[in-house]
Amino acid sequence: MSGRLLSKEINPNTSKAVIGVFAPCDPRIDDQSRERCNNLVKHVADSLSGAIKFPDGSAAEVVYSDVLVDLEPQADVVAKQFLEAGVNILVCIPDTWSFPQLTTISLLSHFPKDIPINFTTGNSATRPGVVYTHATNGAIAQYGKLSHINIGSWPDKGQNPEMSDETKESLIDWCYGAATFQGLKGKRVIVFGHDSMGMETALPHVMETRNRFGIEITRLDMKLLADMLQKESYDKEELQKLKNWLFSHAKDRIEISEEKDEELLEKSLALYLIIRDLMKELGAVGGGFMSQLEWGSDDRGIQLPVADIMESLFNSTFDHNGEKEVIPFATEADVQGLLTQLFMTWLSGGNPPLFMDFRKVYGTEDAKQLAESQSYSAKEDDKWLEKGFVDGVNSGSASFNWATKPGASEKEVLSKISFPKAVDYFYYLGNSVHFVSPGEIKGVAARLSYSSLSGMFSMLWDEAETVELPEKIARQVYEGANPTWPHTFVVPKYASMVEYKQYAPANHFHMTWNLKPARLQYWMDFTNTLSLTPWQERPVFIEGEDRPLPLVYLLNGGENRTKIKLAGK
Template structure:
């Protein structure tokens, strides 16, 4: 037999998340109940197909089998069907009792141990799929594999029962965590420059990131970008298009005091976006970062280069001069743990734009009363934002344009709220910053990834959060206390007190993504063995209807932290 030469054509969908939906059954059960089980499988698959998307907006492939798994032979058959279809995420929707080892356990033997599996079932008594779920999940936990169960609700009777909205919502949250876990394995991010300004909290933990998340970190020198700018290695016609697009939205808000010099700097900063974008496409990168300081634009001994603020903002936005586009999470200052935080949360939210911020000044109630009094600014002590306080989130780069307006706003509305002033003066070569003040009422999760060499583990410090909108004069006055040319987002955590928030920040940067639910983040942390850090005294250990139920694997192994350490062999 001769060896087979593979085609040079590559299916780019290979390895992408594919969800397989199936059900076990008992061969002794009547035909009507078997047909009902098949209908549940089909209904669950169709509902997921309309709900789950990748960050680029493309649908996640959902497949299902109408072969009910009664015993080992059917388990092998369905497993082989799934493997041929590229299934790497499993959803079991049992409606009847069956025998765990003969069914799902035999199917799982065909897949890697870390394959995500979810059991979603109705809490029904006639043919107790819920009993099967508990029996099988318990068996799986005993041999050290993670699984999640979703004991929800669908009608006990009828041939075509459908799960209720809460049950479906819980399953959708789990699926987003699973596709983030699976979809990012084997992908890469690109970071330009070395360690971020000597910030040890921003290091590229290359081996640990590869081992824990399956992500590669490609590291390129900023000299490449400097050389490509000098050689004008970009499409000059596209640069004109990008410049005209920016001027079309904000010409009267682009500050160019020395017109010829500053216009050239603006062009270079826009060209930088085109250069980096093309490099990232060439490398098939899902995210990026750029060191900038100090060598790029702040060291007077070197040839100064333009600031990269607009470039970074464009990557993190849902549009550019070519129209709508996927968000490509991008971190300023080559902050790799910022990049990873943004990348994971963007995927978990289905592609929503991230916000990169300095954890700048924490304004507590007493600070605000004293400040507004000094500034002769009227304020009501009953306002929510003054009662609890807020963080002034502000940074020169990575500020997604989308955060200038409310979620769902169109491009024109967003861009009408953004200005491009001259950058602050310690960037010697200067260029243009991005400036706006985010509106209030944006809800999501504010978080930051951290790493410890003592445990060899990553953790996520997080809380639910919302933005607040201050009265115009107060917002402008607070803006002047920091960097007035940079974006400002006033963030209020849900559970953390301002004292806790000040003391427990794992870095000087933090990040927020709107529309991200705690359960999705928690499911993902289960898959990736990331420790969940919520040291807020006001937050209960479990918030029903918000948090995901703690997996049985954690309960029988001494809790989440101990289980995750055991899984890593710590």
């Protein structure tokens, strides 16, 4: 005998998140009830199909089995069906009572212990699937595995019951957390340069990131980029296309006062093409660029143009070739910032992230002084004046999309952006990106961190909203920081400004619009990431916003205590 040579044709869904939907059932139950179980499984699979989107526009594959898991033999059959289909996320739809150990628990033994499993059920007394859910979830929690339950609603009677909208929405949120967890395993990010400016909060914790998230960090030297710029290792026709595209939208807002300025602009645009092609070659889902100090602000070396436009393009939903996938990208080689953006972009289905300095925090008194300095009379809806705000500003990585509200066209977005010459440390080498974000953009502002004491990652987060300051006051704020950079004025929902100032884990923070807290919480459960919300005004559980606490946490003394215990295993 000889070994079998595998085909070089790889299934495109290999290593992606694949959701498997199944139902347990009692072998003694009548045929009509069994048919109803199968109809529910198909309904749930159809409801999920196409609903969980990845940043590249594709959707998580959803498969289902019409073999009802009555006993161990059926558990084995369904498990093998799922394994062959690449299933790495399990959705169990109990509509009848059955026997936990003989059904789902036997099925789980075929999969890794960290496989996400959700029990979604109606709250029915007729054929008590909800009783099965509690019995099975309780048994799983006792042996230390994480599982989530979704006690929802569908009709007690009828052969074709359908989930309520609320039940479906809760399940989709869970699936986003699970798909981000499983979908990013084996993926790669690329970081150019070493640890910028010695920022310990930005270090690439290579082994910990690999072990916890399954993500590989490829590190390349910036010398490669400098050499490729010098050798002009890029498509010159495409560079001209990119330049023409930018000029067609913003020529009157691109500052070019000397002949060399246009050459520097072209080099910064070429940098986007070079890095884009390198990232595509290596299959990277995110990136980072050190820049400071060696690249453009150390006069002992050869000065090279700033990378602001390049970084913004990666984080945007379009470029000169039209609509594109958001590739989260971090300035200053901030790997923990990159990971924050990466996770939140995937959890939101591909929404563009905003990379910001945690710059000046304007408390209530500071905001009042701003208003008084411009003789501004307060209005009822002035959230920035009532609570204060953060001036989020940084020279790179600001997605173009954040110049307008979500849903704006490419033309509308670029009409709000200017490209002044870079100032301060960068010796006028190239162009920055400048805009002021509009108000009323809601989402989550967050920051990933790491502790060598616990060996764990944590995520400090709060819901947040952008605010729009009166024009004169906004100008006073951004001119007091840097008038050539993007500015986004952010108000946290629950954190007081004193808390916000004191608890920031780094000098950068990140925001993604239309990201629901429950999705982030589910993902933190799967990755065993500590959830940090030390805000005294935030309740422990907010119904309709938060995911219910998994039972395994309650049985082991609380969420953080359980996660720390799991990390020590």
